Amino acid sequence: MNIAIFASGSGSNAENIIRYFSSSQLYHFYVFCNNPKAFVIERAKRTDTPCYIFPRKDFFNAENTPLLLREKNIDFIVLAGFLQKIPDEILALYPRKIINIHPSLLPKFGGKGMYGHHVHEAVKAAGETRSGITIHYVNEVYDSGTIIFQAQCDITPNDTPDDIAQKVHILEMEHYPKVTEKLLKDLNTL
Ligand code: GRF
Secondary structure: OEEEEEEOOOOHHHHHHHHHOOOOOOOEEEEEEOOOOOOHHHHHHHOOOOEEEOOHHHOOOOOOHHHHHHHOOOOEEEEOOOOOOOOHHHHHHOOOOEEEEEOOOOOOOOOOOOOOHHHHHHHHHOOOOEEEEEEEEOOOOOOOOOEEEEEEEEOOOOOOHHHHHHHHHHHHHHHHHHHHHHHHHHHHOO
């Protein structure tokens, strides 16, 4: 199976997933990046993963991403810190085959503008005692597709937004590869 990981930033989730599957011959990964300055490009290099970089405005041009998805026979798309809305034509090509990870317990603290430190600051400001991760299918509305998996962590009153981010990151590292693997295996047995 061919899997595209779409990423715009640091790419710690992308690298973690690629390394998790590195001993398997069954899955081939490609990184698609819409930010030429993103650190995920370096991570793709050091994991020997093909990486396609498009400036943000060109990312979804007919000659770019959709064509490459077809050319590389991409079966499944994993969003890992990808800060651009997926257009309807790609959603239509990949029904229940595009997933995302969000660093909060959706439906809380999701939607446009809720990414990175904004999420953890909002969680702190709301005085939440728990946060966590949500892995969900992607649909036409930000962070609102069917939830596949959630994991929680406790927040103490002393935790700063950075502390919350660290706790959530641990959950991301632990669960995103495993959940991805399960979905890919399920697809393989269809
Ligand atoms: C993660 O917190 C993920 O939950 C969110 O974007 C962040 C990406 O981090 N969707 P990284 O680029 O994988 O390090």
